[in-house]
Amino acid sequence: xxxxxxxxxxxxxxxxxxxxxxxxxxxxxxxxxxxxxxxxxxxxxxxxxxxxxxxxxxxxxxxxxxxxxxxxxxxxxxxxxxxxxxxxxxxxxxxxxxxxxxxxxxxxxxxxxxxxxxxxxxxxxxxxxxxxxxxxxxxxxxxxxxxxxxxxxxxxxxxxxxxxxxxxxxxxxxxxxxxxxxxxxxxxxxxxxxxxxxxxxxxxxxxxxxxxxxxxxxxxxxxxxxxxxxxxxxxxxxxxxxxxxxxxxxxxxxxxxxxxxxxxxxxxxxxxxxxxxxxxxxxxxxxxxxxx
Amino acid sequence: xxxxxxxxxxxxxxxxxxxxxxxxxxxxxxxxxxxxxxxxxxxxxxxxxxxxxxxxxxxxxxxxxxxxxxxxxxxxxxxxxxxxxxxxxxxxxxxxxxxxxxxxxxxxxxxxxxxxxxxxxxxxxxxxxxxxxxxxxxxxxxxxxxxxxxxxxxxxxxxxxxxxxxxxxxx
Numbered sequence: 001x002x003x004x005x006x007x008x009x010x011x012x013x014x015x016x017x018x019x020x021x022x023x024x025x026x027x028x029x030x031x032x033x034x035x036x037x038x039x040x041x042x043x044x045x046x047x048x049x050x051x052x053x054x055x056x057x058x059x060x061x062x063x064x065x066x067x068x069x070x071x072x073x074x075x076x077x078x079x080x081x082x083x084x085x086x087x088x089x090x091x092x093x094x095x096x097x098x099x100x101x102x103x104x105x106x107x108x109x110x111x112x113x114x115x116x117x118x119x120x121x122x123x124x125x126x127x128x129x130x131x132x133x134x135x136x137x138x139x140x141x142x143x144x145x146x147x148x149x150x151x152x153x154x155x156x157x158x159x160x161x162x163x164x165x166x167x168x169x170x171x172x173x174x175x176x177x178x179x180x181x182x183x184x185x186x187x188x189x190x191x192x193x194x195x196x197x198x199x200x201x202x203x204x205x206x207x208x209x210x211x212x213x214x215x216x217x218x219x220x221x222x223x224x225x226x227x228x229x230x231x232x233x234x235x236x237x238x239x240x241x242x243x244x245x246x247x248x249x250x251x252x253x254x255x256x257x258x259x260x261x262x263x264x265x266x267x268x269x270x271x272x273x274x275x276x277x278x279x280x281x282x283x284x285x286x287x288x289x290x291x292x
Numbered sequence: 293x294x295x296x297x298x299x300x301x302x303x304x305x306x307x308x309x310x311x312x313x314x315x316x317x318x319x320x321x322x323x324x325x326x327x328x329x330x331x332x333x334x335x336x337x338x339x340x341x342x343x344x345x346x347x348x349x350x351x352x353x354x355x356x357x358x359x360x361x362x363x364x365x366x367x368x369x370x371x372x373x374x375x376x377x378x379x380x381x382x383x384x385x386x387x388x389x390x391x392x393x394x395x396x397x398x399x400x401x402x403x404x405x406x407x408x409x410x411x412x413x414x415x416x417x418x419x420x421x422x423x424x425x426x427x428x429x430x431x432x433x434x435x436x437x438x439x440x441x442x443x444x445x446x447x448x449x450x451x452x453x454x455x456x457x458x459x460x461x462x463x
Contacts, residue, residue: 006416025380028354036369036419046368060315093353135319141416144365151339180365187422281378 051175052097055148058178059136062148129162129274130154134181143186143212143267145273150175158241160276166193166247166264167235169275183267184248185210192238193248200226205236208248208261215252218259226252233261243276305451306347310336310356318363331438333360333441334408338376338401341382342389344451353379367419374408374415381407392443402437409433 039046080087130153134145149155151174161168161181169183184191189210194203195218206221221227231251237244252262313332325407333356340348348356357372381404382389389397398426409429 025376028350029376032357032369032372032376033415034369036361036367036373036415039361040419041370050362050368053359054365057315057318061319065319124319141420141422142365148366176318197354 017087047173049180051150054180055150055175055177058135058146058148058175062133065133065135089173108255110136128277130277131274134271134273137264141187141212142208143183143189144169144172145181145183147171147179147181147273148177149275150177150179153178155179155275155279156239160242160246162246162276163265163273166249168265168267170241171275181273183206183210184263184265185212185214185267187212191242191248192236193224193233194236194244195221195227195251196232197226197228198231198233199228202226205238206233208233214263214267215260216249216263218261221259227254227259229254254284302451303347304372306336306340306355307352309429309450311359312358314356314363316396318362324364329432330439330443331405331409331432332443333357333371333375334378335401335436335440336447337378338382338404338440339444339447341379342386342397345379345386348378348379350379366416369459370412370415370419374412377411378404378408398437398440398444401440405436 039050043115088157130149132145132147132149132153147155147161155171155174157171159171161170167184169181169186169189171179172182173180182189187210191208193206195206196203202225202229202283204225206222207219209217209219217232218227229251233248233250235242235244235246247264249261249263249265250291251259253260310333317329317332319329337348337353337356343446353375354372357375360366360371360375361368385400389400393399409432415428432446448453
Protein backbone atom coordinates (compact mmCIF):
# COMPACT_ATOMS: atom_id res chain seq x y z
CA UNK A 1 0.00 0.00 0.00
CA UNK A 2 2.81 2.35 1.03
CA UNK A 3 4.73 1.43 -2.13
CA UNK A 4 1.69 2.26 -4.30
CA UNK A 5 1.39 5.66 -2.57
CA UNK A 6 5.08 6.37 -3.19
CA UNK A 7 4.75 5.46 -6.87
CA UNK A 8 1.73 7.72 -7.32
CA UNK A 9 3.57 10.60 -5.57
CA UNK A 10 6.56 10.14 -7.89
CA UNK A 11 4.22 10.10 -10.90
CA UNK A 12 2.57 13.30 -9.70
CA UNK A 13 5.83 15.12 -8.94
CA UNK A 14 7.79 14.18 -12.08
CA UNK A 15 5.94 16.50 -14.53
CA UNK A 16 6.16 19.34 -12.02
CA UNK A 17 9.91 18.79 -11.62
CA UNK A 18 10.35 18.70 -15.39
CA UNK A 19 8.38 21.94 -15.72
CA UNK A 20 10.44 23.60 -12.97
CA UNK A 21 13.67 22.44 -14.63
CA UNK A 22 12.60 23.77 -18.01
CA UNK A 23 11.44 27.06 -16.55
CA UNK A 24 14.75 27.37 -14.64
CA UNK A 25 16.61 27.14 -17.94
CA UNK A 26 14.40 29.84 -19.44
CA UNK A 27 14.75 32.07 -16.38
CA UNK A 28 18.54 31.66 -16.41
CA UNK A 29 18.70 32.45 -20.13
CA UNK A 30 16.67 35.59 -19.56
CA UNK A 31 18.83 36.49 -16.57
CA UNK A 32 21.99 35.99 -18.69
CA UNK A 33 20.60 38.31 -21.34
CA UNK A 34 19.97 41.02 -18.73
CA UNK A 35 23.49 40.52 -17.33
CA UNK A 36 24.89 40.77 -20.87
CA UNK A 37 23.18 44.13 -21.39
CA UNK A 38 24.33 45.40 -17.97
CA UNK A 39 27.91 44.18 -18.53
CA UNK A 40 28.14 46.40 -21.59
CA UNK A 41 27.89 49.52 -19.44
CA UNK A 42 30.83 51.31 -17.88
CA UNK A 43 29.14 51.37 -14.48
CA UNK A 44 31.49 50.32 -11.62
CA UNK A 45 29.01 47.54 -10.80
CA UNK A 46 29.83 45.96 -14.18
CA UNK A 47 33.47 47.01 -14.51
CA UNK A 48 34.52 45.88 -10.99
CA UNK A 49 33.81 42.13 -11.29
CA UNK A 50 35.02 42.11 -14.89
CA UNK A 51 38.41 43.63 -14.07
CA UNK A 52 38.70 41.42 -10.95
CA UNK A 53 38.37 38.24 -13.01
CA UNK A 54 40.66 39.65 -15.71
CA UNK A 55 43.31 40.40 -13.08
CA UNK A 56 43.27 36.77 -11.94
CA UNK A 57 43.35 35.37 -15.46
CA UNK A 58 46.14 37.66 -16.64
CA UNK A 59 48.28 36.72 -13.61
CA UNK A 60 47.60 33.05 -14.39
CA UNK A 61 48.64 33.52 -18.01
CA UNK A 62 51.71 35.41 -16.92
CA UNK A 63 52.81 32.59 -14.60
CA UNK A 64 51.96 29.91 -17.15
CA UNK A 65 53.87 31.62 -19.95
CA UNK A 66 57.03 32.44 -17.96
CA UNK A 67 58.63 28.97 -18.43
CA UNK A 68 58.06 29.38 -22.17
CA UNK A 69 59.89 32.72 -22.00
CA UNK A 70 62.85 31.02 -20.34
CA UNK A 71 62.91 28.28 -22.95
CA UNK A 72 62.71 30.85 -25.76
CA UNK A 73 65.49 33.00 -24.28
CA UNK A 74 67.69 29.91 -23.72
CA UNK A 75 67.17 28.86 -27.33
CA UNK A 76 67.91 32.39 -28.45
CA UNK A 77 71.13 32.45 -26.37
CA UNK A 78 72.34 29.22 -27.99
CA UNK A 79 71.46 30.54 -31.41
CA UNK A 80 73.31 33.83 -30.69
CA UNK A 81 76.39 31.96 -29.46
CA UNK A 82 76.63 29.82 -32.57
CA UNK A 83 76.35 32.82 -34.88
CA UNK A 84 78.67 35.15 -32.96
CA UNK A 85 81.52 35.13 -35.53
CA UNK A 86 79.21 35.89 -38.46
CA UNK A 87 77.40 38.56 -36.45
CA UNK A 88 80.68 40.24 -35.55
CA UNK A 89 81.77 40.37 -39.18
CA UNK A 90 78.41 41.78 -40.26
CA UNK A 91 78.39 44.38 -37.48
CA UNK A 92 81.86 45.65 -38.50
CA UNK A 93 80.62 46.12 -42.07
CA UNK A 94 77.47 47.85 -40.85
CA UNK A 95 79.47 50.14 -38.58
CA UNK A 96 81.55 51.33 -41.54
CA UNK A 97 78.43 51.92 -43.60
CA UNK A 98 76.64 53.89 -40.87
CA UNK A 99 79.53 56.22 -40.08
CA UNK A 100 78.58 58.49 -42.96
CA UNK A 101 74.84 58.23 -42.20
CA UNK A 102 75.30 59.15 -38.54
CA UNK A 103 77.26 62.28 -39.51
CA UNK A 104 74.44 63.31 -41.87
CA UNK A 105 71.90 62.63 -39.14
CA UNK A 106 73.86 64.79 -36.72
CA UNK A 107 73.84 67.62 -39.27
CA UNK A 108 70.09 67.21 -39.81
CA UNK A 109 69.47 67.27 -36.06
CA UNK A 110 71.42 70.52 -35.72
CA UNK A 111 69.47 72.03 -38.56
CA UNK A 112 66.21 70.83 -37.03
CA UNK A 113 67.09 72.48 -33.74
CA UNK A 114 67.92 75.78 -35.42
CA UNK A 115 64.64 75.69 -37.35
CA UNK A 116 62.71 74.90 -34.18
CA UNK A 117 64.40 77.82 -32.52
CA UNK A 118 63.51 80.11 -35.42
CA UNK A 119 59.86 79.03 -35.33
CA UNK A 120 59.65 78.89 -31.49
CA UNK A 121 58.27 75.42 -32.01
CA UNK A 122 56.89 73.40 -29.09
CA UNK A 123 56.39 69.66 -29.49
CA UNK A 124 55.46 66.59 -27.49
CA UNK A 125 57.31 63.32 -27.87
CA UNK A 126 57.08 59.98 -26.04
CA UNK A 127 59.37 60.26 -23.05
CA UNK A 128 59.24 56.88 -21.42
CA UNK A 129 57.54 53.61 -22.08
CA UNK A 130 56.76 50.51 -20.03
CA UNK A 131 57.29 47.14 -21.59
CA UNK A 132 54.48 44.73 -20.85
CA UNK A 133 53.14 41.41 -22.02
CA UNK A 134 49.94 41.17 -23.96
CA UNK A 135 47.78 38.12 -23.26
CA UNK A 136 44.31 37.08 -24.30
CA UNK A 137 42.97 37.14 -27.79
CA UNK A 138 40.51 38.81 -30.06
CA UNK A 139 37.27 37.44 -31.36
CA UNK A 140 34.91 38.03 -34.24
CA UNK A 141 33.49 41.22 -32.80
CA UNK A 142 36.35 42.68 -30.82
CA UNK A 143 40.00 43.32 -31.40
CA UNK A 144 41.59 43.65 -28.01
CA UNK A 145 44.10 42.16 -25.62
CA UNK A 146 45.05 42.33 -21.97
CA UNK A 147 48.34 43.55 -20.53
CA UNK A 148 49.90 42.33 -17.31
CA UNK A 149 50.05 45.72 -15.60
CA UNK A 150 47.22 47.63 -13.99
CA UNK A 151 46.69 50.54 -11.61
CA UNK A 152 49.29 49.03 -9.25
CA UNK A 153 51.82 49.29 -12.07
CA UNK A 154 50.82 52.88 -12.82
CA UNK A 155 48.71 52.17 -15.90
CA UNK A 156 45.89 54.61 -16.55
CA UNK A 157 42.90 54.59 -18.84
CA UNK A 158 43.66 56.21 -22.20
CA UNK A 159 47.38 55.44 -22.34
CA UNK A 160 48.70 54.68 -25.80
CA UNK A 161 50.15 51.26 -26.63
CA UNK A 162 52.79 50.65 -29.32
CA UNK A 163 55.12 47.88 -30.41
CA UNK A 164 58.52 48.16 -32.06
CA UNK A 165 56.86 48.92 -35.40
CA UNK A 166 53.95 51.23 -34.71
CA UNK A 167 50.68 52.02 -32.99
CA UNK A 168 48.71 49.16 -31.42
CA UNK A 169 45.88 50.90 -29.60
CA UNK A 170 44.80 52.44 -26.34
CA UNK A 171 44.13 51.29 -22.78
CA UNK A 172 40.36 51.15 -22.35
CA UNK A 173 39.82 49.56 -18.94
CA UNK A 174 42.20 49.20 -16.02
CA UNK A 175 42.13 46.65 -13.19
CA UNK A 176 44.59 46.42 -10.33
CA UNK A 177 46.88 43.92 -12.07
CA UNK A 178 45.77 44.08 -15.67
CA UNK A 179 44.39 46.41 -18.29
CA UNK A 180 42.39 45.99 -21.46
CA UNK A 181 43.85 47.36 -24.68
CA UNK A 182 41.57 48.10 -27.60
CA UNK A 183 43.47 47.80 -30.85
CA UNK A 184 43.29 50.18 -33.80
CA UNK A 185 41.75 47.37 -35.84
CA UNK A 186 38.72 47.22 -33.52
CA UNK A 187 35.50 48.27 -35.19
CA UNK A 188 34.97 51.05 -32.62
CA UNK A 189 38.48 52.50 -32.98
CA UNK A 190 39.03 55.83 -34.71
CA UNK A 191 42.42 57.54 -34.86
CA UNK A 192 43.10 61.01 -36.29
CA UNK A 193 46.02 60.70 -38.70
CA UNK A 194 48.17 62.44 -41.26
CA UNK A 195 48.79 60.80 -44.62
CA UNK A 196 52.21 61.74 -45.98
CA UNK A 197 52.32 61.51 -49.75
CA UNK A 198 55.55 60.02 -51.05
CA UNK A 199 55.20 61.67 -54.46
CA UNK A 200 54.33 65.24 -53.56
CA UNK A 201 55.30 65.37 -49.89
CA UNK A 202 51.83 66.76 -49.12
CA UNK A 203 50.14 65.92 -45.83
CA UNK A 204 46.44 65.14 -45.60
CA UNK A 205 44.40 64.95 -42.42
CA UNK A 206 42.19 61.90 -42.21
CA UNK A 207 40.75 59.32 -39.83
CA UNK A 208 41.85 55.70 -39.54
CA UNK A 209 38.97 53.42 -38.59
CA UNK A 210 39.18 49.79 -37.56
CA UNK A 211 36.86 47.24 -39.14
CA UNK A 212 37.79 44.01 -37.34
CA UNK A 213 39.95 42.85 -40.23
CA UNK A 214 43.70 42.99 -40.70
CA UNK A 215 43.41 46.13 -42.83
CA UNK A 216 42.36 49.54 -41.53
CA UNK A 217 40.10 51.90 -43.39
CA UNK A 218 41.11 55.47 -44.22
CA UNK A 219 38.20 57.87 -43.93
CA UNK A 220 37.48 61.59 -44.24
CA UNK A 221 40.41 62.25 -46.58
CA UNK A 222 40.14 65.10 -49.11
CA UNK A 223 38.31 64.39 -52.34
CA UNK A 224 41.26 65.60 -54.37
CA UNK A 225 44.42 64.00 -53.19
CA UNK A 226 47.65 62.45 -54.35
CA UNK A 227 47.63 59.53 -51.94
CA UNK A 228 49.41 56.52 -53.37
CA UNK A 229 50.24 52.98 -52.35
CA UNK A 230 53.04 52.94 -49.80
CA UNK A 231 52.29 56.39 -48.33
CA UNK A 232 52.98 56.59 -44.62
CA UNK A 233 50.23 57.16 -42.09
CA UNK A 234 51.18 58.91 -38.83
CA UNK A 235 49.09 59.99 -35.88
CA UNK A 236 48.22 63.66 -36.16
CA UNK A 237 47.86 64.35 -32.46
CA UNK A 238 44.41 65.90 -32.97
CA UNK A 239 41.89 65.17 -30.27
CA UNK A 240 44.67 64.70 -27.71
CA UNK A 241 44.07 60.95 -27.39
CA UNK A 242 47.09 59.94 -29.43
CA UNK A 243 50.41 61.78 -29.46
CA UNK A 244 51.57 62.97 -32.87
CA UNK A 245 53.98 61.25 -35.26
CA UNK A 246 53.49 57.65 -34.22
CA UNK A 247 53.58 55.36 -37.24
CA UNK A 248 50.18 53.78 -37.85
CA UNK A 249 50.80 52.01 -41.13
CA UNK A 250 51.02 52.49 -44.85
CA UNK A 251 48.54 52.66 -47.68
CA UNK A 252 48.05 49.16 -49.07
CA UNK A 253 45.11 49.42 -51.48
CA UNK A 254 43.30 52.28 -53.17
CA UNK A 255 39.76 51.70 -54.35
CA UNK A 256 37.23 54.07 -55.86
CA UNK A 257 35.91 55.27 -52.54
CA UNK A 258 37.96 53.34 -50.08
CA UNK A 259 41.58 53.34 -49.06
CA UNK A 260 42.92 50.38 -47.08
CA UNK A 261 45.85 50.72 -44.75
CA UNK A 262 48.12 47.96 -43.53
CA UNK A 263 49.01 48.49 -39.86
CA UNK A 264 52.71 48.84 -39.11
CA UNK A 265 52.35 47.07 -35.76
CA UNK A 266 51.88 43.33 -35.71
CA UNK A 267 48.42 43.48 -34.18
CA UNK A 268 47.37 40.33 -32.33
CA UNK A 269 50.63 38.60 -33.08
CA UNK A 270 52.94 40.68 -30.91
CA UNK A 271 53.05 39.73 -27.25
CA UNK A 272 55.67 42.13 -25.89
CA UNK A 273 54.45 45.69 -26.26
CA UNK A 274 55.09 49.14 -24.82
CA UNK A 275 52.74 51.48 -23.01
CA UNK A 276 53.66 55.14 -23.48
CA UNK A 277 54.06 56.33 -19.95
CA UNK A 278 54.75 59.99 -20.21
CA UNK A 279 54.88 62.63 -22.89
CA UNK A 280 57.38 65.42 -22.61
CA UNK A 281 57.06 68.89 -24.02
CA UNK A 282 60.11 69.94 -26.01
CA UNK A 283 60.48 73.67 -25.51
CA UNK A 284 61.65 75.94 -28.31
CA UNK A 285 65.39 75.46 -28.75
CA UNK A 286 67.69 78.07 -27.23
CA UNK A 287 71.16 79.11 -28.34
CA UNK A 288 72.65 77.24 -25.38
CA UNK A 289 70.87 74.06 -26.37
CA UNK A 290 71.98 74.36 -29.95
CA UNK A 291 75.57 74.88 -28.84
CA UNK A 292 75.34 71.87 -26.54
CA UNK B 293 35.91 9.11 3.11
CA UNK B 294 38.12 8.50 0.10
CA UNK B 295 35.06 7.31 -1.79
CA UNK B 296 33.13 10.49 -0.88
CA UNK B 297 36.05 12.69 -1.99
CA UNK B 298 36.41 10.67 -5.16
CA UNK B 299 32.68 11.03 -5.93
CA UNK B 300 32.82 14.74 -5.28
CA UNK B 301 35.85 15.12 -7.53
CA UNK B 302 34.08 13.17 -10.26
CA UNK B 303 31.12 15.54 -9.92
CA UNK B 304 33.16 18.72 -10.16
CA UNK B 305 35.72 17.35 -12.64
CA UNK B 306 33.84 18.49 -15.79
CA UNK B 307 33.57 22.06 -14.47
CA UNK B 308 37.28 22.22 -13.54
CA UNK B 309 38.27 20.58 -16.82
CA UNK B 310 36.17 22.98 -18.89
CA UNK B 311 37.41 26.01 -16.91
CA UNK B 312 40.99 24.94 -17.66
CA UNK B 313 40.17 24.53 -21.36
CA UNK B 314 38.47 27.93 -21.45
CA UNK B 315 41.65 29.49 -20.02
CA UNK B 316 43.77 27.61 -22.58
CA UNK B 317 41.45 28.84 -25.33
CA UNK B 318 42.22 32.42 -24.36
CA UNK B 319 45.97 32.09 -24.95
CA UNK B 320 47.29 34.11 -27.85
CA UNK B 321 49.21 32.03 -30.35
CA UNK B 322 51.78 34.04 -32.23
CA UNK B 323 51.17 32.28 -35.51
CA UNK B 324 47.89 33.83 -36.53
CA UNK B 325 46.08 37.10 -36.03
CA UNK B 326 43.32 35.38 -34.11
CA UNK B 327 43.85 32.53 -31.66
CA UNK B 328 42.92 29.39 -33.55
CA UNK B 329 41.27 27.40 -30.78
CA UNK B 330 38.09 25.35 -31.02
CA UNK B 331 35.13 26.25 -28.82
CA UNK B 332 36.07 23.94 -25.94
CA UNK B 333 33.20 25.06 -23.74
CA UNK B 334 30.48 24.13 -26.25
CA UNK B 335 32.18 20.83 -27.05
CA UNK B 336 32.28 20.03 -23.34
CA UNK B 337 28.67 21.05 -22.79
CA UNK B 338 27.63 18.79 -25.68
CA UNK B 339 29.65 15.85 -24.36
CA UNK B 340 28.42 16.02 -20.77
CA UNK B 341 24.84 16.91 -21.68
CA UNK B 342 24.78 13.75 -23.78
CA UNK B 343 26.62 11.23 -21.62
CA UNK B 344 26.15 12.51 -18.09
CA UNK B 345 23.50 15.21 -18.03
CA UNK B 346 23.25 15.50 -14.26
CA UNK B 347 26.89 16.49 -13.81
CA UNK B 348 26.68 19.92 -15.43
CA UNK B 349 23.73 21.59 -13.74
CA UNK B 350 22.02 24.62 -15.26
CA UNK B 351 23.76 26.83 -12.68
CA UNK B 352 27.15 25.32 -13.58
CA UNK B 353 26.42 26.16 -17.22
CA UNK B 354 25.55 29.71 -16.22
CA UNK B 355 28.84 30.13 -14.34
CA UNK B 356 30.87 28.44 -17.07
CA UNK B 357 29.37 30.70 -19.71
CA UNK B 358 30.02 33.80 -17.65
CA UNK B 359 33.58 32.67 -16.99
CA UNK B 360 34.11 32.13 -20.72
CA UNK B 361 32.87 35.65 -21.45
CA UNK B 362 35.11 37.18 -18.81
CA UNK B 363 38.19 35.35 -20.11
CA UNK B 364 37.46 36.37 -23.70
CA UNK B 365 36.31 39.90 -22.90
CA UNK B 366 32.81 39.34 -24.30
CA UNK B 367 29.57 40.78 -22.90
CA UNK B 368 29.10 38.63 -19.78
CA UNK B 369 26.13 36.30 -20.17
CA UNK B 370 26.09 35.65 -23.93
CA UNK B 371 28.00 32.37 -23.69
CA UNK B 372 25.84 31.33 -20.74
CA UNK B 373 22.78 31.68 -22.97
CA UNK B 374 24.29 29.55 -25.74
CA UNK B 375 25.56 26.96 -23.24
CA UNK B 376 22.06 26.64 -21.75
CA UNK B 377 20.56 26.51 -25.22
CA UNK B 378 22.95 23.77 -26.36
CA UNK B 379 22.28 21.81 -23.18
CA UNK B 380 18.55 22.03 -23.82
CA UNK B 381 19.00 20.96 -27.46
CA UNK B 382 21.11 17.93 -26.52
CA UNK B 383 18.72 17.03 -23.74
CA UNK B 384 15.80 16.95 -26.17
CA UNK B 385 17.68 14.56 -28.55
CA UNK B 386 19.51 12.52 -25.92
CA UNK B 387 17.49 9.31 -26.03
CA UNK B 388 17.87 9.15 -29.80
CA UNK B 389 21.57 10.04 -29.90
CA UNK B 390 22.65 7.55 -27.22
CA UNK B 391 21.50 4.64 -29.41
CA UNK B 392 23.22 5.92 -32.55
CA UNK B 393 26.78 5.20 -33.79
CA UNK B 394 29.47 7.76 -33.20
CA UNK B 395 29.33 9.37 -36.66
CA UNK B 396 25.69 10.34 -36.05
CA UNK B 397 26.66 11.86 -32.69
CA UNK B 398 29.46 13.76 -34.42
CA UNK B 399 27.09 15.00 -37.11
CA UNK B 400 24.55 16.06 -34.47
CA UNK B 401 27.31 17.83 -32.54
CA UNK B 402 28.38 19.71 -35.69
CA UNK B 403 24.81 20.76 -36.45
CA UNK B 404 24.07 21.88 -32.91
CA UNK B 405 27.35 23.78 -32.59
CA UNK B 406 26.61 25.57 -35.86
CA UNK B 407 23.15 26.51 -34.66
CA UNK B 408 24.24 27.85 -31.28
CA UNK B 409 27.15 29.74 -32.84
CA UNK B 410 24.76 31.44 -35.22
CA UNK B 411 22.63 32.40 -32.20
CA UNK B 412 25.83 33.62 -30.52
CA UNK B 413 26.64 35.74 -33.56
CA UNK B 414 23.16 37.27 -33.63
CA UNK B 415 23.23 38.03 -29.90
CA UNK B 416 26.64 39.66 -30.17
CA UNK B 417 25.55 41.70 -33.17
CA UNK B 418 22.49 42.82 -31.22
CA UNK B 419 24.45 43.71 -28.08
CA UNK B 420 27.32 45.48 -29.84
CA UNK B 421 25.15 46.97 -32.61
CA UNK B 422 27.69 45.88 -35.22
CA UNK B 423 27.80 43.31 -37.96
CA UNK B 424 31.21 41.83 -38.52
CA UNK B 425 32.12 39.33 -41.17
CA UNK B 426 35.44 37.55 -41.26
CA UNK B 427 36.72 34.02 -41.22
CA UNK B 428 37.19 33.80 -37.44
CA UNK B 429 33.82 32.28 -36.63
CA UNK B 430 33.98 29.84 -39.52
CA UNK B 431 37.50 28.79 -38.48
CA UNK B 432 36.39 28.28 -34.88
CA UNK B 433 33.35 26.28 -35.98
CA UNK B 434 35.35 24.07 -38.36
CA UNK B 435 38.01 23.47 -35.72
CA UNK B 436 35.37 22.56 -33.15
CA UNK B 437 33.72 20.11 -35.55
CA UNK B 438 37.01 18.61 -36.68
CA UNK B 439 38.46 18.22 -33.20
CA UNK B 440 35.31 16.86 -31.54
CA UNK B 441 36.28 13.17 -32.04
CA UNK B 442 39.63 13.80 -30.30
CA UNK B 443 37.93 15.76 -27.55
CA UNK B 444 35.36 12.98 -27.21
CA UNK B 445 38.09 10.34 -26.85
CA UNK B 446 40.00 12.37 -24.27
CA UNK B 447 36.87 13.03 -22.21
CA UNK B 448 35.87 9.37 -22.44
CA UNK B 449 39.32 8.31 -21.25
CA UNK B 450 39.39 10.82 -18.41
CA UNK B 451 35.83 10.25 -17.33
CA UNK B 452 35.35 6.62 -18.26
CA UNK B 453 34.68 5.15 -14.81
CA UNK B 454 32.11 7.76 -14.02
CA UNK B 455 30.53 7.36 -17.43
CA UNK B 456 30.25 3.62 -16.95
CA UNK B 457 28.61 4.25 -13.59
CA UNK B 458 26.12 6.71 -15.09
CA UNK B 459 25.19 4.52 -18.04
CA UNK B 460 24.73 1.54 -15.73
CA UNK B 461 22.45 3.61 -13.49
CA UNK B 462 20.45 4.91 -16.40
CA UNK B 463 20.37 1.60 -18.24
